[in-house]
Amino acid sequence: MTGYAFPGFLKRHEVTVEPYLGESAYGPRYGPPVAVVGLLERRIRVVRGQNGEETTSSGTFRTRLDAGADIGAESRVTLPDGTTTTVIAVVPHDGGGLPVPHLLEVQLE
Template identity: 60%
Template structure:
């Protein structure tokens, strides 16, 4: 389940409604860069359909019930080539 980050209001962070996202979840620790350019440790990576909306700071609930946050989402688009297009969602 992904609750997309929408921004900040006078009462704090604002999130969209939770949406179920199906994809491949790789639970492997690795070092990634945040949108601000900082090196951050990612505990999991979700490979989801390209149309998935999961900007940085979105909230995610994994199948095991663990809650985490999106570090960054990177489009992997083959531009029509016969390769798997997907959105790589790096999770804290």
Template identity: 60%
Template sequence: MWLRHTVTVEPYEGNSAVGPLYGQPVQVRCFLEEKNRLVRAPDGREVTSSTTFYCRLDAVDAPPESKVTLPGDRQTTVIDQARHDGGGLPLPDHLEVQLI
């Protein structure tokens, strides 16, 4: 019911001699929140995230530097992702993906 939006994620798979490598595009049903907030990148830098999406835990793996296409064809990059797993408790398990 909450997953009203769809984004396309191209998971970052590393670098090659000719540039970054990305996996196959995956369409992900999610809840999209467009709100500026300060987040910490995996390398410790403080970065401003302009958009966050929330989806099911098993929907996608979106490591930092993955490409994301938002509704309206706006492209952005993953800063970090956070898994929220209730461990069997009746809590909403979900993946939080922070975008530049």
């Protein structure tokens, strides 16, 4: 048995992601907004950012593995309640053939 796609019953929340494009003379630049569905967990914890430094995360958003094209570190995310936050790190989980869901874990600032 192989792993499977992100299960439909976990698609409880919709967030809006604006992919980070880099810095400009006026600050960060973002791409067009993309709606992404998944499961949002609001819990404060310590995580490691893309640079390896420890930082505090206010929540984790889990979604389909192929959403990684839209979501990267420093992307801007608008949560269902209208709160805007930034992506600290993105961690792909590929079951490697095990019967578990393939998903993308997005750690939020």
